[in-house]
Amino acid sequence: MSDTTSAPSGWTEAERLAALRDYDILDTEPERAFDDIVDLIATLFDAPIAVVNLIDEGRQWFKAEKGLGVRETPLESSFCAHAILEADRMVVPDATQDTRFTCNPLVTDAPGLRFYAGQLLKSAEGLPLGTLCVLDTRARPEGPTELQLKALEVLADQVMTQLNLRRALKHQQRSEAEFRAIADSMPQMVWSTLPDGHHDYYNARWYEFTGVPPGSTDGEGWNDMFHPEDQERAWERWRHSLATGDPYEIEYRLRRHDGVYCWTLGRAMPVRDAEGRIVRWFGTCTDIDDLKRMDQAKELLSQELSHRIKNIFAVVSALVALSARQHPEARPFAQSLRTRINALARAHEFVRPHSDVSRPTMGDMTLHGFLAALFTPYTDEQGQPRVRITGDDAAFDDQAATSVALLFHELATNAAKYGALSVEGGYVDVETDHSQAGLYRLAWRERQGPAIDGVPQKSGFGSSLATLSVEGQLAGKLTRNWNPDGLEVLVELPATALSRRNAARVVTKA
Amino acid sequence: MPARILIVEDEALVAMELRFVLEDLGHEVVGTAADSQTALNLAKETDVDLALVDIHLSDGPTGVSIGRELATDHKVAVLFMTANPGMVRDGVAGTIGVLSKPTDEHIVQNAVSYALGVKNGAPTNMAPPQLQLFNQAGA
Numbered sequence: 142m143s144d145t146t147s148a149p150s151g152w153t154e155a156e157r158l159a160a161l162r163d164y165d166i167l168d169t170e171p172e173r174a175f176d177d178i179v180d181l182i183a184t185l186f187d188a189p190i191a192v193v194n195l196i197d198e199g200r201q202w203f204k205a206e207k208g209l210g211v212r213e214t215p216l217e218s219s220f221c222a223h224a225i226l227e228a229d230r231m232v233v234p235d236a237t238q239d240t241r242f243t244c245n246p247l248v249t250d251a252p253g254l255r256f257y258a259g260q261l262l263k264s265a266e267g268l269p270l271g272t273l274c275v276l277d278t279r280a281r282p283e284g285p286t287e288l289q290l291k292a293l294e295v296l297a298d299q300v301m302t303q304l305n306l307r308r309a310l311k312h313q314q315r316s317e318a319e320f321r322a323i324a325d326s327m328p329q330m331v332w333s334t335l336p337d338g339h340h341d342y343y344n345a346r347w348y349e350f351t352g353v354p355p356g357s358t359d360g361e362g363w364n365d366m367f368h369p370e371d372q373e374r375a376w377e378r379w380r381h382s383l384a385t386g387d388p389y390e391i392e393y394r395l396r397r398h399d400g401v402y403c404w405t406l407g408r409a410m411p412v413r414d415a416e417g418r419i420v421r422w423f424g425t426c427t428d429i430d431d432l433k434r435m436d437q438a439k440e441l442l443s444q445e446l447s448h449r450i451k452n453i454f455a456v457v458s459a460l461v462a463l464s465a466r467q468h469p470e471a472r473p474f475a476q477s478l479r480t481r482i483n484a485l486a487r488a489h490e491f492v493r494p495h496s497d498v499s500r501p502t503m504g505d506m507t508l509h510g511f512l513a514a515l516f517t518p519y520t521d522e523q524g525q526p527r528v529r530i531t532g533d534d535a536a537f538d539d540q541a542a543t544s545v546a547l548l549f550h551e552l553a554t555n556a557a558k559y560g561a562l563s564v565e566g567g568y569v570d571v572e573t574d575h576s577q578a579g580l581y582r583l584a585w586r587e588r589q590g591p592a593i594d595g596v597p598q599k600s601g602f603g604s605s606l607a608t609l610s611v612e613g614q615l616a617g618k619l620t621r622n623w624n625p626d627g628l629e630v631l632v633e634l635p636a637t638a639l640s641r642r643n644a645a646r647v648v649t650k651a
Numbered sequence: 652m653p654a655r656i657l658i659v660e661d662e663a664l665v666a667m668e669l670r671f672v673l674e675d676l677g678h679e680v681v682g683t684a685a686d687s688q689t690a691l692n693l694a695k696e697t698d699v700d701l702a703l704v705d706i707h708l709s710d711g712p713t714g715v716s717i718g719r720e721l722a723t724d725h726k727v728a729v730l731f732m733t734a735n736p737g738m739v740r741d742g743v744a745g746t747i748g749v750l751s752k753p754t755d756e757h758i759v760q761n762a763v764s765y766a767l768g769v770k771n772g773a774p775t776n777m778a779p780p781q782l783q784l785f786n787q788a789g790a
Binding site for chain 1: 665781
């Protein structure tokens with residue numbers, strides 16, 4: 142009779158075999174950890190035979206055996222194959238009395254097995270792999286004791302623990318091998334460090350690029366590979382990342398095997414454990430030298446172009462002045478044309494591509510910064526600006542610059558001729574307002590100027606130019622209020638008008 | 652007081668206009684140079700009170716070193732006039748300041764008068780707001 146404790150659950154033989162092979166245990170050498178277990182369980186059962194038995198395809202293979210003298214036998218005569226089909230545990234007190242085994246050659250012929258007790262070995266995922274079992278040629282109608290069964294269960298667990306440990310180790314080795322294979326096949330240099338920043342791994346690409354002997358840049362040796370001018374900066378960033386856990390990112394020059402320093406992009410991220418502690422840093426270096434050089438060349442070209450454009454403004458301005466010298470009657474005309482050209486040149490200066498060197502020396506690259514520069518000529522005796530700018534600042538780009546420059550140049554020129562800037566003590570308040578979504582409002586309010594007695598009879602080209610700049614170019618609306626205490630000009634612009642390129646960028650992102 | 656002024660500028664039209672403006676003011680333009688060699692030779696051959704120096708010249712961005720040499724070796728008052736004032740953002744030893752081009756004759760008049768004042772010990776007028784003065788201590 143058999144003693145069963147639970148029923149098998151749903152799995153296929155193919156899945157079971159795959160799970161068994163994943164342990165990579167079949168056909169390995171005997172190991173003491175398993176030998177000790179079969180010795181112990183045989184002693185506890187006072188039985189001549191005990192095995193750690195794994196059921197493979199067509200055979201059963203013994204990781205450890207006592208009293209059998211073979212490492213494997215065919216599956217047809219297996220007791221354990223039955224155990225696997227049956228339950229977690231199978232006990233056969235007398236095989237001659239059990240219909241499943243009465244025809245088994247191991248029972249009918251040598252060695253004449255009678256008693257069997259087997260505990261299932263189950264993978265962590267619940268698939269049966271084999272058994273830890275004890276066999277005797279003597280029938281035991283009384284069956285095993287409680288203690289013996291308990292020992293069988295505990296030792297079977299121990300067998301699985303050993304197997305699972307080996308599998309985990311193997312998986313780790315495999316994933317490490319896979320990581321190295323991936324890392325070595327990447328076009329980037331890959332490196333890794335301990336939590337304290339000690340470098341202990343570089344991929345093949347690193348050694349290929351730098352040409353240094355393997356291991357020579359472990360520890361802190363990495364820093365020497367970078368350009369002397371970049372070393373301190375790299376150290377500083379790296380220390381910051383190590384201290385804070387912030388991702389590391391830097392552009393620096395790495396020495397190639399031929400001694401040439403190449404621009405690389407270095408990045409690193411920390412790997413954290415379940416408690417959030419950093420256990421490792423993984424980093425990459427990407428060769429960005431070509432990109433950087435192209436960037437520099439492009440930058441140089443655009444600066445050169447920009448400089449030439451600025452120079453053309455100067456030449457045109459000089460040409461206007463020179464031409465007017467032949468015609469004294471045209472001088473006022475030439476002068477006003479010239480100041481308009483100069484305002485445009487100033488706008489260009491503000492929005493053209495800049496390097497650190499060419500950046501305007503005064504103010505920020507914003508609307509307020511630009512206006513402040515445009516109104517530089519209008520200062521009082523104390524050197525204080527007579528056009529006072531308040532409110533929300535905004536970025537603006539080259540597409541808006543020309544129109545903004547012309548608008549405010551005309552307003553200021555007009556104020557200097559007829560309005561608040563034409564008299565001592567007069568000033569202008571410019572207020573910019575971005576509080577309403579989608580709208581950018583500019584207000585020009587002249588104060589302490591000559592009294593105004595209504596709308597002027599005729600408007601000059603300057604006012605047309607201002608209106609054209611706002612309504613024609615910036616898609617906005619310009620209103621003039623001829624208040625008795627001074628001209629008020631209100632401009633409403635779509636918020637995107639000042640920086641269409643930025644606006645387009647934002648839209649694309651969204 | 653009329654002064655002897657050297658123009659270092661490689662754009663002929665800009666140089667010519669500048670010459671007219673200066674002559675209108677009663678100054679004498681002792682020469683126009685488009686490169687560093689010509690500029691330094693002129694400064695050696697003749698007395699110069701003030702030099703108006705562009706930075707990008709026909710032999711490259713040599714204006715900065717010309718200005719420095721004129722100021723320190725020849726004791727010439729130097730004003731830079733350039734479309735790219737960022738080139739001298741940190742100032743140049745011995746020189747007075749920089750005007751951003753394009754400019755106009757009023758600004759030039761005021762800046763020249765201020766520079767000559769500095770050279771003669773005491774400026775007679777305020778520097779025009781468009782003239783960025785170098786901090787002598789910093790330069």
